Amino acid sequence: MANYKHILIAVDFTPETMEITRRGRGLAQQNGAKVSLVHVVEMDVPAYPSDLPLPGELDFSKRLIEHAEVSLKELAITHGLRDAKRYVDSGSAKSMIVKLAEDIEADLIVLGSHGRHGLQLLLGDTANGVLHRAPCDVLAVRIGARTA
């Protein structure tokens, strides 16, 4: 019985990323679903008395994205997900993940429940708004749970 056709795994390269990816891959195998991987670069820019870009901000953001692209590729290879499409962007993780899920017609988002890009972000202060916008199911993986 196939429940899902396209699983979007959202990772943030915290230590739980390996387990989240493994869980998402397992569900994809069970369902014969394709996998996409996403990482959103979030920059905590301190208060700045101007609308001008911070000195070096754009370069720094670009380097973070480039670094994330390499890390995401390594993650995909490690987990046997060479065929997975990989997406790296910058902005608000919750917004970008939801928007990407819409764009690629994912029917399941897999993410960590405790990570920076986990449910606190996806559902935190704007729970109702995001849930009503999310186009699909959301699996929050609990790291350290008893399932092996």
Place this chain on the structure above:
Amino acid sequence: MANYKHILIAVDFTPETMEITRRGRGLAQQNGAKVSLVHVVEMDVPAYPSDLPLPGELDFSKRLIEHAEVSLKELAITHGLRDAKRYVDSGSAKSMIVKLAEDIEADLIVLGSHGRHGLQLLLGDTANGVLHRAPCDVLAVRIGARTA
């Protein structure tokens, strides 16, 4: 590849209950997991100037629980889940669901993302607290999602 061994499906008998149960059952079949079903009766008791029970409150709660037990049994039969253990209790849905998941050693909670017992309740105002207490993964089923 078995990811989950014991799936707890939390239902509230809103229209989305059928789809949530179907999704949970599908995952259980894929994983060879056993299923438990839970419904928590939540009573919105208005402010009352005493710690005494409201007149008739206990009887009313008892009738709600009895009614829920019948409904949960019908739901199980409808979905071919006669072997599933069924739990009906009263109290705070988020607390009871998390506690039950701990007690029965569930490794996945399946619930609706929009229902009364959905993520608003489970994760709403106390997102961090509940997420840190939840012993397992949580799948929020999006009703009306494109997955059939």
